[in-house]
Amino acid sequence: MTIVSGFADISLLQLLLVALVALFASIIGGLAGYGTGAVTAQVLAFALLIGGMAVPGAFLAKAFVERMPVHIHTAILDVAVITGGLVMISAAVRQLI
Numbered sequence: 001m002t003i004v005s006g007f008a009d010i011s012l013l014q015l016l017l018v019a020l021v022a023l024f025a026s027i028i029g030g031l032a033g034y035g036t037g038a039v040t041a042q043v044l045a046f047a048l049l050i051g052g053m054a055v056p057g058a059f060l061a062k063a064f065v066e067r068m069p070v071h072i073h074t075a076i077l078d079v080a081v082i083t084g085g086l087v088m089i090s091a092a093v094r095q096l097i
Helices: 012-031 037-067 070-096
Strands: none
């Protein structure tokens, strides 16, 4: 699976709409006093950087999961849930101490 094939179900119009909504949101945020133009530009650049890294990673993860046996996928999810629970419990214990 390539990145281009991952976008096969998304039309160019949909991608343009997402870009326009993001631009509109940044303009409204700037007008509302969210920050200066420089701050808004930095936030937008950071969002594009994170998105640029996350999109290929999502397709790579999808390719791994499609080839992974179900019992291994279930074990990975179990570890993630148990780890998250332990982190929440340890944070709660730290608040009590």
